[in-house]
Amino acid sequence: MSDLPFTLDQLRILKAIAAEGSFKRAADSLYVSQPAVSLQVQNLERQLDVPLFDRGGRRAQLTEAGHLLLSYGEKILTLCQETCRAIEDLQNLQGGTLIVGASQTTGTYLLPRMIGLFRQSYPDVAVQLHVHSTRRTAWSVANGQVDLAIIGGEVPSDLQDALEIIPYAEDELALILPVFHPLAKIPTIQREDLYKLQFIALDSQSTIRKVIDNVLIRADIDPRRLKIEMELNSIEAIKNAVQAGLGAAFVSLAAIEKELQMGVLHNAHIEEVTIKRMLSVIVNPNRYRSKAAEAFSREILPQFATPGWEKHLVQPPSLETDVLKAAAAHPHRGTPANGS
Template identity: 70%
Template sequence: MRDLPFTLDQLRILKAIIKEGSFKKAADSLYVSQPAISLQIQNLEKQLNIPIFERSSKKATLTEAGNLLLRYGSRILALCEETCRALEDIQNLQGGSLVIGASQTTGTYLMPRLIGLFRQRYPLVNVQLQVHSTRLISWSVANGQVDLAVIGGEVPNELKDILQITSYAEDELALILPISHNFSKVTNIQKEDLYRLRFIALDTQSTIRKVIDKILNQHGIDSSRFTIEMELNSIEAIKNAVQSGLGAAFVSVSAIAKELELGIIHWAKIKNVTIKRMLSIVVHPNRYKSKAAETFSKEILTLFVRPNENRILVD
């Protein structure tokens, strides 16, 4: 077999340049000098006998060949990392690493507690948490950048035949109101009362907003008739807006445990309606599954659901 025209270090440098957006930032992230980075790229282009960066652009812009090399190089580096994790597993969780993915609400409110449980049992395992949209996290699992993910939205259609999707637990969605609202003094409200409220909501393109609208529709509630007072870009901003008396909102119960305990918001129950969504565990069945990932799935995820109950514990 002929010698390869690139090294792993060169692939790592190329990936860092594109990720950071410049040669200087890539050098800083890799703790090397900028001239060293530039020399490696020059040698790489000489070995390949083809330019991989556009010389006419001030930004770090790849040529067609550069994009091709980056795409395959990322897969090569991912496989190398997978190999290292497999070798580390031989030490029986006395080290190693675990990369967990999560969608926004799940990653913000649920996963830190689960990771805390895991770290108490296996303190020597390095755990990373990546929080993005369901779509991005699903692709990260598919590409081998994430070992497993817990998501609340739907996996993209193009990945449903590739990934293994397992139902995990039901996450109840709560209607929250300011404690000063008139409805906070009644046991239950009617579905029709929802159309009299002013709502704080996420952007219409957000996965959570789409999931909530879909579930409400399944219960005969037309969210298009809601009066949307404002749209915000985070659950925390929405909770603060509700606390300030600006409107009502639908949020995951897992996101309001602290606020309910402190009594600073009101969870309004809707008569004869319980709104839930299913959380799912997503893995790639054809990629290596580390011992840390298997242990996290078997020991930690199952701990967080009460026996005989398919719902999330909220402490």
């Protein structure tokens, strides 16, 4: 591999500079000196015979060649990490790493419970939870940075062919009111009552707000007629505002279990209306799935799922299968040792 014009360390440095916006901050994040980072970049540019950064501005800006190298470099580094995890699986089936992704609501209220159950059975597995927007989460799964994810939004159309999207579980949206609101004292309210309430909602440009609006439309509720008096940037802030009597809101039922048990919020029932959305599990069927990810899919996901979801799950490529195939094709090399 000595004929390659770059090293993995140089790719890591390039990625850090692009992420941090400066050579100094990149050096700090990698725990090396700034002169060492600068020297590596100079060597890389000399080996490739192209400039990778425009050095005129205050922020380190990639050139076109720099962007191209970064794009491929991130794929190379991700594949290296995936390789290490696969080898670690073969060497240590009791350990390993599980990386789970989630959109905001599922990542805040559902995944921590699932990971807690998983850790009870597999305390030696290192678990990472990455909570981002549905789009960013889908990109992470497609790029192999995340083993699997649970999302509530729609996967971007340009990623749908690259991912396996599995209907997983229904998530009910609840209409929450202050416990002292007049409508909290009656068993059910009418659909038309919604248009008389003052609502607290997420920012109109947020992904979750758009998902909720689409779900309301499917339930024959016109979100444009709702009186939005206040927009906040988190579900927790919305729950606190409703509890303080500032308005009503639609939130995931999973997000208010604790508040309902404590009796500090009221879940209002709308006559003949149940508002639900489908959560999805997304995986990349062409990526190696770690033993930890397989155990999570087999033992934890079914506990929260709609029955029958597993039949949609395609088995991913297996490193052990690939090794055995290679051994069969070249018997003189011997067979791999048993994992026990």
